[in-house]
């Protein structure tokens with residue numbers, strides 16, 4: 396088996412999904428499993444489906460294509476705004492798309508009409524995180540115009556918090572979405588099927604029963620994949636944090652000093668290292684580096700191993716307190732989201748379905 400490798404435990408993903416699904420169900424919220432972090436990996440999507448999700452959500456069309464080509468039948472939402480340059484593919488591949496620009500909605504409508512289709516859209520509202528979303532006082536105008544388009548149907552409203560600026564979901568900002576929905580429904584005589592409010596940063600509020608009644612749809616990635624909510628990265632009860640484990644191989648082991656010898660300039664990435672003198676240490680090099688993952692998001696599974704540093708292809712660890720490890724031995728890491736995403740997207744990291752207990 397080639398290394399480095401990322402072991403993906405589908406049983407743990409299914410279990411985590413069941414936990415989140417149950418939480419959502421208690422508040423009558425439908426759950427979309429967000430697969431973007433896995434590049435739309437069908438095995439992961441199917442584990443989520445076994446765990447209860449009735450929707451999938453993806454940021455990229457290529458990933459949606461991968462899901463659909465594998466035979467997955469549950470509806471897939473495109474959660475990043477469609478690109479004008481690939482409108483046709485959006486209509487072909489996405490069952491719903493999230494939208495914030497009239498120009499794009501109009502293009503979606505034209506493309507749908509040409510294909511004898513109606514494309515479902517959710518309009519995203521910015522409630523303060525300042526990433527995607529139209530400003531609340533522009534909602535009336537965009538709905539008014541979109542309702543005249545024959546090729547699109549507005550199936551709901553949504554919002555996304557926390558991802559860019561860390562804005563914390565509250566009952567109040569969620570209620571704002573509900574109020575806007577009621578206002579628009581009254582004004583235009585329409586009814587929204589979906590009010591989609593949340594990503595993994597809303598799990599805490601959900602546990603506290605703080606989600607307003609009418610919110611009926613969540614889109615959850617990290618909490619399912621890594622078992623943490625995303626405001627303080629706290630562990631969610633009854634979930635695993637090691638459904639994904641990264642393993643690399645020891646390619647050098649030497650007793651060396653902890654402090655470099657010579658004058659210190661910049662390292663390979665333009666930083667000037669400040670190094671504490673811990674005396675001599677047993678240092679190992681692993682065959683993994685910044686081309687493969689985000690080093691800051693690696694958590695050694697062996698608590699006695701310490702990460703010293705990394706360049707593009709080399710990760711140096713201190714195994715002084717870790718006992719007997721040798722050339723060719725494997726070292727494994729649990730992953731924070733940044734390291735998970737890096738490993739998942741690196742072509743150099745083999746992806747292997749397996750059990751992460753038996754590493």
Ligand SMILES: *Cc1c(COP(=O)(O)O)cnc(C)c1O
Nearest residue numbers: 429474555594595614615616617
């Ligand atoms: C990524 C994303 C999600 C899922 O976020 P997690 O924190 O992984 O749960 C939900 N909605 C939108 C719009 C996203 O971009």
